[in-house]
Amino acid sequence: MTPAASAAVHEGFRRIHGGDPDGVWAAPGRVNLIGEHTDYNDGFALPMALPQAAVLAVRRRTDGLLRLHSAQGDGLTTELRVADLAPGRTAGWTRYPAGVVWALRERGLPVGGADLHLDSSVPTGAGLSSSAALECAVAVAYDELYGLGLSGPELARVAQHAENAYAGVPCGVMDQMASVCCTGGHALHLDSRSLEVRQVPLDLTGHGLRLLVLDTRVRHDLADGAYAALRAGCERAAGLLGLPALRDLPGAELPAALVRLPADLVPLVRHVVTENARVERAVERLAAGVPEALGPLLTEGHASLRDDYRVSCAETDLAVEAAVAAGALGARMTGGGFGGSVIALVPAGEAAAVGRAVTDAFAAAGFGAPAVLEAVPSAGARRIA
Numbered sequence: 001m002t003p004a005a006s007a008a009v010h011e012g013f014r015r016i017h018g019g020d021p022d023g024v025w026a027a028p029g030r031v032n033l034i035g036e037h038t039d040y041n042d043g044f045a046l047p048m049a050l051p052q053a054a055v056l057a058v059r060r061r062t063d064g065l066l067r068l069h070s071a072q073g074d075g076l077t078t079e080l081r082v083a084d085l086a087p088g089r090t091a092g093w094t095r096y097p098a099g100v101v102w103a104l105r106e107r108g109l110p111v112g113g114a115d116l117h118l119d120s121s122v123p124t125g126a127g128l129s130s131s132a133a134l135e136c137a138v139a140v141a142y143d144e145l146y147g148l149g150l151s152g153p154e155l156a157r158v159a160q161h162a163e164n165a166y167a168g169v170p171c172g173v174m175d176q177m178a179s180v181c182c183t184g185g186h187a188l189h190l191d192s193r194s195l196e197v198r199q200v201p202l203d204l205t206g207h208g209l210r211l212l213v214l215d216t217r218v219r220h221d222l223a224d225g226a227y228a229a230l231r232a233g234c235e236r237a238a239g240l241l242g243l244p245a246l247r248d249l250p251g252a253e254l255p256a257a258l259v260r261l262p263a264d265l266v267p268l269v270r271h272v273v274t275e276n277a278r279v280e281r282a283v284e285r286l287a288a289g290v291p292e293a294l295g296p297l298l299t300e301g302h303a304s305l306r307d308d309y310r311v312s313c314a315e316t317d318l319a320v321e322a323a324v325a326a327g328a329l330g331a332r333m334t335g336g337g338f339g340g341s342v343i344a345l346v347p348a349g350e351a352a353a354v355g356r357a358v359t360d361a362f363a364a365a366g367f368g369a370p371a372v373l374e375a376v377p378s379a380g381a382r383r384i385a
């Protein structure tokens, strides 16, 4: 996060709210390297934070009002009474900050109002966790301003509860854990059951690699029912197998388990169990100092998401295909799917050619132009001014 970004948000706050904020906080978006649709199955994931972040200038208020303004919004300031916050009563982007304040109060924490000014560089609807970034920025700011002393995993749980119960999106905990707990230069090995994390060094540039984010610009909406249906299918399968969660099904028992399940649940379970194993293999390869060996795991993971979990779409499939054909070591969709972004691990010298090849393939297929960003493993949520 550059000092210029922080100064711009401070200045925006002065213009909108008058006077200075008590501080400026930032929380990043993320890409997930591997471990997709495993978090709500109590499984494993390996996300890393992006340099793109939600930056928030905040000043505590004593009159119980929450006044929200966004540089990406419609220019209006939304004013809410903290005591009146309730799920379903808040619309648009303001559900996320309002939801966090509501979720903190649900925990019995004595938090009140604030003036907030947001400026976020995380693209929305791109599968890069713009909503988690915003929630986590509010959570860390409130933690400090109201002296709550919550741990990283507790802040992530509050943010997830806001998204589940207030915004009505039945997501798992990965995005919020990534936004709070990631550190620069590392991927985060996450156990979604215990919320234990391990920082895994990820030196891409030192190995002559780059990680591209190819945003297909196909916008998804996790609240639209498909995500909830997949989640319910996994829970049904775990119930039928007599397990607390699919995380508890060891790979060696997969073939025997699959014959006991109805046909519609077989591919879901196969994806979740093989994907958890791919996370472990990815962590081993990073520990062995061969990040380039992640490539084949990424492509294998994409095939599983496309053929078994069925959350890819024509645009993400084409981005993966074109990237690999142009020299990427591996590529896969990242995040919930149904559009959003693809990550591609590429030798540094091939990065421009891979970006161009995907753009050309989209043009030839009649798709709109993708946006190409670079993912650099960055810091998690923190105070920046």
Ligand code: GLA
Pocket (backbone or CB within 6 Å): 035, 036, 037, 038, 039, 040, 171, 172, 173, 174, 175, 222, 335, 336, 337
């Ligand atoms: C979305 C959700 C996450 C996770 C991913 C899929 O990003 O918010 O909790 O389930 O999809 O891995």
